[in-house]
Amino acid sequence: MHPDKICDRVSDAVLDELLKQDPKSRVAVETMGGHGIITLTGEVTSSGYVNVRGVVHRLLGNKYGVQVNIVEQSPEIAQGVDVGGAGDQGIMVGYATNETPELMPLEVMLARDLNKYIFEKYGSKDDGKTQATWNSETNEILALVASFQNVSKQDLENDVKTWAKRKNLKFDEKNIYCNPAGDWNIGGFEADTGVTGRKLAVDNYGPRIPLGGGAFSGKDATKVDRSAAYMARRVAVDYLRKHNAKEVYSYLAYAIGKAEPLQATVIVDGKEMMIEGYDLSPKGIIDFLELRKPQYEQTARYGHFGNGFTWDK
Numbered sequence: 001m002h003p004d005k006i007c008d009r010v011s012d013a014v015l016d017e018l019l020k021q022d023p024k025s026r027v028a029v030e031t032m033g034g035h036g037i038i039t040l041t042g043e044v045t046s047s048g049y050v051n052v053r054g055v056v057h058r059l060l061g062n063k064y065g066v067q068v069n070i071v072e073q074s075p076e077i078a079q080g081v082d083v084g085g086a087g088d089q090g091i092m093v094g095y096a097t098n099e100t101p102e103l104m105p106l107e108v109m110l111a112r113d114l115n116k117y118i119f120e121k122y123g124s125k126d127d128g129k130t131q132a133t134w135n136s137e138t139n140e141i142l143a144l145v146a147s148f149q150n151v152s153k154q155d156l157e158n159d160v161k162t163w164a165k166r167k168n169l170k171f172d173e174k175n176i177y178c179n180p181a182g183d184w185n186i187g188g189f190e191a192d193t194g195v196t197g198r199k200l201a202v203d204n205y206g207p208r209i210p211l212g213g214g215a216f217s218g219k220d221a222t223k224v225d226r227s228a229a230y231m232a233r234r235v236a237v238d239y240l241r242k243h244n245a246k247e248v249y250s251y252l253a254y255a256i257g258k259a260e261p262l263q264a265t266v267i268v269d270g271k272e273m274m275i276e277g278y279d280l281s282p283k284g285i286i287d288f289l290e291l292r293k294p295q296y297e298q299t300a301r302y303g304h305f306g307n308g309f310t311w312d313k
Helices: 003-021 052-060 075-081 106-122 153-166 224-242 282-289 296-302
Strands: 026-034 037-045 065-071 090-097 128-135 140-148 176-178 247-254 263-268 271-274
Touching: 003 026, 003 037, 003 052, 003 296, 037 052, 052 065, 090 224, 106 128, 106 140, 106 153, 106 296, 140 153, 153 176, 224 247, 224 263, 224 282
Parallel strands: 037 065, 140 176
Antiparallel strands: 026 037, 090 247, 128 140, 247 263, 263 271
């Protein structure tokens, strides 16, 4: 329920609604919210129709005013996409590691799991964030951070300690930081603004892994920022398993309007090689990963990778 992630969810909910009606919808919708007003702007070309205000009210209730400024996709962009080309340029990074069953960095999975634990305990619709720092050599937790609206510092400290002990983590209680700026009751859009695509490290693999491309949420799969990032993850997962590797990075680069990637390389435990055996055109990726079906609001909740989506398998 952080403002930025709510904006991601709104943008992806709009995308999902359009894909239900027209799987070939072209969508690039950005959401900004704060202090009583939710604004959506962007480009949509679709035979479907979405009640944008209805989507916002479903996710957030009726207490916010909604402004909508959405137009059709630029014909100069469309002419390159219509012939199967990428909807933008970019270099996308994929990653997989054997650190966790989800093939994700451990610190990301720890922060995600702690976040779910606290939210599920309180059944909360309030704002909150978590963070984990660990030493990969000693496997010791260096810091756990939890900041949550309408939960006391003492309760949070007890929750974090209980969770960490259940996970059998090595940690020092003095390195737990709960509501470190003090308890807080004003959060969400009442305290701060949110914008689609402002939590890219959370959406990807955390701060340890390079970020490529741009934001995911609100974009249909002709935008390689999203589809090629998903494909890069799938390639990394496949190569990790094929080579029984410790970690894999994959890189896909595209030019707007061009179907074939400019770069398709993978680094398996430090050894670089070419990616082979995949159709890496936007259409090939969309068909292989089934990216025309509505599924995206869920990706905006707890990260786009490591949650059992088609590109994780």
